[in-house]
Amino acid sequence: MQCFDCAELGRETAALAVCADCGAAACAAHAAAVARTVHRTAGLGRSTAHSAGRRLLCTHCRHAATAAA
Numbered sequence: 001m002q003c004f005d006c007a008e009l010g011r012e013t014a015a016l017a018v019c020a021d022c023g024a025a026a027c028a029a030h031a032a033a034v035a036r037t038v039h040r041t042a043g044l045g046r047s048t049a050h051s052a053g054r055r056l057l058c059t060h061c062r063h064a065a066t067a068a069a
């Protein structure tokens with residue numbers, strides 16, 4: 001699979017990640033890992049895991065996610 005963002009720029013780069021939001025394939029330059037809070041069901045409540053998980057986003061979705069904050 002080729003990186004979607006690179007393809008738009010006329011380049012062909014092997015993708016190594018898939019965006020968790022839009023599903024686009026992204027190369028190392030266009031993919032970014034962001035922390036994800038992991039929730040687990042515990043009894044009647046919900047607890048949060050001590051260590052954060054990981055979500056891989058393309059540059060577009062990462063910008064959208066951080067710009068909204």
Ligand SMILES: [Zn+2]
Nearest residue numbers: 003006027030
């Ligand atoms: Zn790329």
Ligand SMILES: [Zn+2]
Nearest residue numbers: 019022058061
């Ligand atoms: Zn995306």
